[in-house]
Amino acid sequence: MTRTISFILNNEPYTLDVDIRLSLLEVLREQGLTSVKQGCGVGECGACTVLIDNIPVDSCMYLALWADGKTIRTVEGESRAGEISPVQRAYIDAGAVQCGYCTPGFIMTSTAFVEKYQGQAVDRELIRREHAGNLCRCTGYETIICAVESCLQEQSS
Amino acid sequence: MFNIETYNKVQSVSEAVALLAENSQARVLAGGTDVLIRLREGDDSYSQLIDIHDLAELQQVQQLADGEISIGAGVTFSQLMDNRIIQESLPLVAQAAGTVGGPQVRNVATIGGNLCNGAISADSAAALYVLEAVLEIEGVNGVRDLPIGKFYLGPGQVALEHSEVLRAIRIPAVSYRDYGTHYYKYAMRNSMDIATIGCAAACKVKAGCFDTLKIAFTVAAPKPMRALSAEKFAVGQAVTPELINEIAVLVLQDLNPRDSWRASKEFRLHIIKTLARRVIMAAAGVAEA
Numbered sequence: 001m002t003r004t005i006s007f008i009l010n011n012e013p014y015t016l017d018v019d020i021r022l023s024l025l026e027v028l029r030e031q032g033l034t035s036v037k038q039g040c041g042v043g044e045c046g047a048c049t050v051l052i053d054n055i056p057v058d059s060c061m062y063l064a065l066w067a068d069g070k071t072i073r074t075v076e077g078e079s080r081a082g083e084i085s086p087v088q089r090a091y092i093d094a095g096a097v098q099c100g101y102c103t104p105g106f107i108m109t110s111t112a113f114v115e116k117y118q119g120q121a122v123d124r125e126l127i128r129r130e131h132a133g134n135l136c137r138c139t140g141y142e143t144i145i146c147a148v149e150s151c152l153q154e155q156s157s
Numbered sequence: 158m159f160n161i162e163t164y165n166k167v168q169s170v171s172e173a174v175a176l177l178a179e180n181s182q183a184r185v186l187a188g189g190t191d192v193l194i195r196l197r198e199g200d201d202s203y204s205q206l207i208d209i210h211d212l213a214e215l216q217q218v219q220q221l222a223d224g225e226i227s228i229g230a231g232v233t234f235s236q237l238m239d240n241r242i243i244q245e246s247l248p249l250v251a252q253a254a255g256t257v258g259g260p261q262v263r264n265v266a267t268i269g270g271n272l273c274n275g276a277i278s279a280d281s282a283a284a285l286y287v288l289e290a291v292l293e294i295e296g297v298n299g300v301r302d303l304p305i306g307k308f309y310l311g312p313g314q315v316a317l318e319h320s321e322v323l324r325a326i327r328i329p330a331v332s333y334r335d336y337g338t339h340y341y342k343y344a345m346r347n348s349m350d351i352a353t354i355g356c357a358a359a360c361k362v363k364a365g366c367f368d369t370l371k372i373a374f375t376v377a378a379p380k381p382m383r384a385l386s387a388e389k390f391a392v393g394q395a396v397t398p399e400l401i402n403e404i405a406v407l408v409l410q411d412l413n414p415r416d417s418w419r420a421s422k423e424f425r426l427h428i429i430k431t432l433a434r435r436v437i438m439a440a441a442g443v444a445e446a
């Protein structure tokens with residue numbers, strides 16, 4: 001059973017016939033967007049995080065056909081004119097990337113966070129809270145939090 | 158790929174009710190954070206789906222002229238946390254919503270789904286018990302109201318007929334006006350965890366004495382439960398640490414926590430007393446302020 005759905009993916013309009021049984025994660029990977037990782041598959045690790053209408057969602061437990069009419073962002077769409085995004089740059093500068101498997105999901109969560117809290121006073125506890133749905137087994141999180149903090153500081157300065 | 162055999166995306170609650178009435182195997186799909194996980198685990202009892210995801214008629218939060226607040230069953234936990242009416246009038250609900258799963262889960266999981274799956278650990282349940290919420294349920298014969306205290310029957314069991322769908326959760330003004338409230342979820346981790354014990358309290362304090370106290374627990378009995386004996390005992394007594402200690406022991410009369418791999422019965426009893434004290438103290442502090 002398939003349904004025809006239309007959505008905006010990384011600024012490009014798409015119309016696809018999708019099997020109703022597929023998760024958004026599976027459809028995005030079929031489209032070649034392999035930044036979207038399957039980690040746990042049950043909404044605990046956040047490696048499959050994408051932004052749907054600018055809200056972080058675990059694409060492993062989101063039916064692909066729910067994307068109809070939505071705007072989806074993945075890491076593949078975050079660079080502009082050959083330049084990586086400020087959040088991506090901050091992760092590199094802070095040394096927040098080690099094995100890299102969790103990184104695309106983290107980048108999307110951080111991107112939504114930085115956009116939401118632009119210009120507001122944010123403490124580290126809030127950064128931790130709002131990144132609690134993404135697991136990283138390498139970094140110990142400290143560098144990730146530093147990366148997010150530096151993005152907020154850059155924006156306010 | 159999820160093992161979905163039949164799938165209907167509905168445009169209204171009444172359509173969902175009609176389809177449920179036709180198919181005794183059909184299940185409702187809302188946010189998907191429980192149903193899709195169970196399907197993925199191979200639970201075929203969820204393979205015939207009626208999809209109410211994103212249904213606009215279930216996504217309203219409204220405050221009526223008499224102050225009653227109606228929360229659509231399809232409102233997500235993140236929407237509750239960010240909603241001005243909830244923040245101003247039902248901070249307890251916003252507080253409980255913030256303890257659900259992690260951000261990505263809260264962004265899609267719905268308050269209605271949290272109640273309807275019957276989990277005794279449901280993070281919204283304790284808050285809705287002390288707020289004496291009324292559930293608006295639609296079935297083939299129309300809409301009925303059910304107090305939340307009569308909704309839970311046991312672990313995973315709720316008082317919904319097969320063809321019924323929860324439409325909204327309503328909280329009358331008398332249940333929240335002038336109340337101080339607090340919620341605490343005790344779990345092994347601060348996020349992405351299921352409550353070992355959840356505790357919510359709401360109280361009114363007049364001239365230093367409890368005018369009303371309501372206290373409810375999750376995972377402390379085979380269903381969410383208010384500690385009515387303790388509530389009754391508190392009325393009219395001066396709000397002191399000694400009294401609150403007494404109440405914290407009395408709450409056990411109405412509860413019956415179990416042993417599980419998550420925590421032993423003894424440990425749960427200890428947490429219940431500790432949370433009762435802490436949560437009543439905090440709620441009384443808000444009520445007096």
